[in-house]
Amino acid sequence: SYEIEREHREQALEESNARLEQFAYAASHDLQEPLRMVSSYLRLIESQYGDALDGDGEEFLEFAVDGADRMREMIDGLLAYSRVETRGDPFEPVDLETVLEDVRQDLQLQIEDTNAEITAATLPRVKGDDNQLRQVVQNLLENAITYSGDSAPRIRIDANRRKQKWVISVRDNGIGIEPEEQDRIFDIFDRLHNREEYEGTGLGLALCQRIVERHDGEIWVESEPGNGSTFSFTLPAVADRD
């Protein structure tokens, strides 16, 4: 019947997803070692033969180091992405106030460099994986700072209770996102904006979505080009007795 056919299709899809994830994990994991070699020999060339290089040589070496750094970021991102399910911690009550405080500290330099102003409502405790929720808040804040255009970032974080969930939102006054791009940005490796101006892996939002989904939540964006973006996600509220 139709129902059984659909179940089969879903099962096949799940299996192929699982295989794809295993592949992503194995590939990124196995790429770490040779990349470590490339990076350490580049550093060795820099320190031991740097003086012998002319201007061009120095520049080429710099390109190679930058390339290796970018690859490192991508591999780390892919590994983090494929580990969301397999290496996640069990859920416990997590105080989002503490999470935000820690993330602010991690982003201290970027906040100062850009003159970013971050204001926040009192944030609730939710049920989840502390480490992973930190990654979500950090990615969204980092993006809100990065994609701010010419004006200093003004960022507002809010929390609203909706039955058994909390809706957390991060609003910025940045460059915004075209309507037709708003779904795509959660895809793995999607990059919209000019690579020269914004460096990134395109993995951050995919990772956020994966983490939020592990928490039975949803993540979405509302945005108008030139008028800022609001990223919102839901997380399970802590039951009163927790």
Ligand code: ADP
């Ligand atoms: P990355 O920032 O590394 O490229 P992300 O997955 O975090 O990867 O974001 C994907 C894309 O979504 C970004 O390249 C950018 O084009 C867009 N984007 C994300 N956050 C914002 C934001 N706050 N304002 C405008 N564009 C954004």
